[in-house]
Amino acid sequence: MVESRLATVLNVNDDDANRYLVNRLLSLAGYNVLEAATGMSALLLAQQHRPDVVILDVKLPDISGYEVCERLRADPNTSAMAVLHTSATFVTSDKKVRGLDGGADAYLTQPFEGAELIATVKSLLRLRHAEQVARNRANELAAMDRRKDEFLAMLGHELRNPLAAIMTSIGILQRRPATDDKEARMRGIIQRQTNHLARLVDDLLDVSRITRDKVELRPGRLDLMPVLRHVLQVTQPLADARGLALDVTLPAGSMWLDADATRLEQVFTNLLDNAVKYTDQGRVTLHVAQEGVDGSARAVVRVKDTGIGIPRDVLPHIFELFAQADTSLERSRGGLGIGLTLVRKLVQLHGGEVTAHSGGPGLGSEFVVKLPLVDAVGLPHAARNAADLRRGRRILLVEDNVDARQAMRDLLELWGHQVAVAPDGLQGVALAVSNPPELALVDIGLPGLDGYRVAETLRHRVGNGIRLVAMTGYGGPEGRDQAMRAGFDRHLVKPVKPDELDRILSEL
Structure with missing residues (x-):
């Protein structure tokens, strides 16, 4: 707390006798005292000396105490000062309300007891100190947040460079036949784990942007079917490695969206990856259909599994940051607990919705994504050979x-x-x-x-x-x-x- 012997109080009053009396009370209480007889001189002193408290009479010869207070609050250099209005003339409740609404922290009616004045000043100093502590803490947190973002950006850069070399090399190897089954299996393991690492890096960096509402879409007219087929190409080896059946039902035609292809791929990769990861035996199902017609038409994508399910108490919080269905000590299924948070945010940014359903532990889970469809009229056709x-x-x-x-x-x-x-x-x-x-x-x-x-x-x-x-x-x-x-x-x-x-x- 600001100690009284160190605090500075600016006393603003055009009545010489009243100003002298208040100055004397403040000095005896151990405060450093500045004085002013007009509103303009008070504003000048406030800029020069930055007092902790301003005791401000409402009736002044040039501008009113109300206006002085408003100007103090409007200036970033003086906005944090505590302001105490005093008046022997403007004593009705509506005048007090005007002063407090204008930015004053307290309002005393003259004449007042010296003890009341000093107690009010002490109270304002405590309030000012608490606000300063909170402000400093907020600034520290903001600085820490900036440093964290800078660190995550650098971490992503350093991780992505070696991943880029590995992924490109895998692309070359996959275009040449393997010499035997063992080599083919090793290639598959490297490819799956590299893709997994790349997704973890993307999720880690995106969650920082999501918490600050800085995720942006790069939308364009696209067909949902190629996006899902590409996701399935990545998911199929994961399902095969775990001995799971992957049942897929896609419509014969196109489903056109105004969407960001990369972000949609991230959504469905997360959902299918989770379904495979949390299923020990059985199957994972991807079912796509359309509901509604014309302007209300939506693509409905269902990802269902026969896995560990979601407990009833976890289900309402499954899309929250760091929430996970697997809360066991060994955490054998891995993950950062941020994938579903990203899914919900990205689906919402596309104007859609995502819901989760489960009968409970051991009864599997189903995630349903609904995205608005757009009219296919006027879409460009491929023209190049x-x-x-x-x-x-x-x-x-x-x-x-x-x-x-x-x-x-x-x-x-x-x-x-x-x-x-x-x-x-x-x-x-x-x-x-x-x-x-x-x-x-x-x-x-x-x-x-x-x-x-x-x-x-x-x-x-x-x-x-x-x-x-x-x-x-x-x-x-x-x-x-x-x-x-x-x-x-x-x-x-x-x-x-x-x-x-x-x-x-x-x-x-």
Whole structure:
């Protein structure tokens, strides 16, 4: 608490006798006292000396005490000062209400006892101290939160770089037949666990954005069916490894949404991954149908399993952060307890809803996602020839990580592309200027000249004919926006899946 002998009080009153009396009472109580006879001089002193408490008479010769208080509150430099209104004239309840509504902390009617004045000042000082402690704590928490976000961003970058090299290498191995069954199994294990690590990194970084409401969508018109088929390609090996049947029912036609494909993939990967992880035997079912017609039509995706189920007391909280159905000590099924929180938030951002159902422990679970459908009229049709999409291109790869660079080069050359590589931004620019490629894959975190400056330089010196793709371990929306401003055409977050890279190259 602020001690009285250290506290400073500004006493504002145009009556000399009254001002002297209050000054004397405050001095005897051990306060440092400043005095002013007008509202304007009070504002000047408040700016210069930053008193702890302002005792402010309402009736002043220039501007009223009400206006002085409002100006103190409006100025960030003086807004935290405690203000005590006093008056011998404005003593009715409506005047007191006006003063308190205008920002005063207390209101005393003159004449008042000296003990009452000192007790009120002490009370205001205690209040001011408590507010200052809370303000300091809030600032400390905000600073800690910023440092945490910076750490998570750096952690994601450092984890994604080696994951990118591993995932690209797996993509190369998968295109060559295995020598025996054991090698095939080992490849499958590496691929599944690498995908799992990549999802954990994504979830870890996204949960930070979700708690601050900074998750952004990049929506576009898309068909839900290819998204689900791609998720099933990832899930099928996981189900096979656990000996589970994966039953899938998809409609014959398309289901068009206005959605972010990457985020929807994250939603259904989380749900199917959980279903497989929490099921020891039996089956996992994915059923997709449409409900409603015209403007109210929705896609209904059901993910059902015969697994451990969800206890009745856990079910209402299953979408909360860090909630898990498996609360046993060994936590053998792993996970961070953040996947379903992400699912709910991402579904809500798409204008949909997700619900969870379970009969209890041992009776399995079902998650139902409903997403609004859009009219398919006017959707673009594929116009390019598939052979043209697959033709070899001249590609420049700018990547400082040796393993990631070599693996990516091998993969691109395996696809028939001509690849030039550079380990830093300066060499990348030099190669692009001397022999312009059709497309450049540029890492953002490069030594010397970062990826943003590489893109800006290439746009200036090579022109708009070159297609630029940013590759980065930083997955936040800020980085994506900065990449677009720098001149990139696409922004990919490491580790880049081979099929995703192949699709991007075809589209560009």
